[in-house]
Amino acid sequence: MDFSSKLLENAVHEMAQLPGIGKRTALRLVLHLLRQPEEQTTHLAKALVDLKTEVKFCKNCHNISDFDLCEICANPNREKSLVCVVEDIRDVMAIENTSQYRGLYHVLGGKISPMDGVGPNQLNITTLIDKVKREEVTEIIFALSSTMEGDTTNFYIYKQLEDYKITTSTIARGIGVGDELEYADEVTLGRSILNRVPFENSLKS
Numbered sequence: 001m002d003f004s005s006k007l008l009e010n011a012v013h014e015m016a017q018l019p020g021i022g023k024r025t026a027l028r029l030v031l032h033l034l035r036q037p038e039e040q041t042t043h044l045a046k047a048l049v050d051l052k053t054e055v056k057f058c059k060n061c062h063n064i065s066d067f068d069l070c071e072i073c074a075n076p077n078r079e080k081s082l083v084c085v086v087e088d089i090r091d092v093m094a095i096e097n098t099s100q101y102r103g104l105y106h107v108l109g110g111k112i113s114p115m116d117g118v119g120p121n122q123l124n125i126t127t128l129i130d131k132v133k134r135e136e137v138t139e140i141i142f143a144l145s146s147t148m149e150g151d152t153t154n155f156y157i158y159k160q161l162e163d164y165k166i167t168t169s170t171i172a173r174g175i176g177v178g179d180e181l182e183y184a185d186e187v188t189l190g191r192s193i194l195n196r197v198p199f200e201n202s203l204k205s
């Protein structure tokens with residue numbers, strides 16, 4: 001792509017770093033911003049910088065939060081002994097949208113994936129085991145997508161918890177194998193949490 005301006009080229013180059021944005025789309029977005037009032041770009045840039053510099057991660061569940069404890073963990077009406085293990089914040093949002101779950105979450109920050117160089121140490125697993133050790137938890141619900149990486153991660157955590165007296169369950173598979181949680185409709189996802197099954201059962205099938 002030949003640019004008539006270095007400023008334009010830089011902006012397009014930065015925009016094209018985003019996932020799913022090719023050079024052509026980046027150019028379209030940049031030209032769009034150029035046509036808008038200056039405040040719009042200023043607000044966009046400020047929101048992104050503020051997000052990056054001020055965002056916190058909940059010290060209990062690793063959810064993205066404006067405070068040390070996220071709104072879910074700080075809510076006295078949530079059942080603190082029930083912990084739903086999810087891959088990332090999008091899963092928390094999807095499950096919260098169902099209004100069917102009253103426990104807490106634990107955000108792993110990914111799935112074990114040797115192909116991508118992600119091992120257990122890169123994920124928030126130790127803090128989950130610590131919660132179990134402190135006897136704060138009576139049931140862990142695995143709600144990772146049922147991909148090979150999801151299953152590997154579930155099984156790894158399950159083995160770590162073997163010596164502790166807790167219930168482990170997995171969300172019922174109204175959700176198809178390989179489906180990501182965030183794409184499941186609210187009714188299906190809500191039901192699959194309410195109708196969760198003992199984790200051991202998922203190993204036999």
Ligand SMILES: [Zn+2]
Nearest residue numbers: 058061070073
């Ligand atoms: Zn939290």
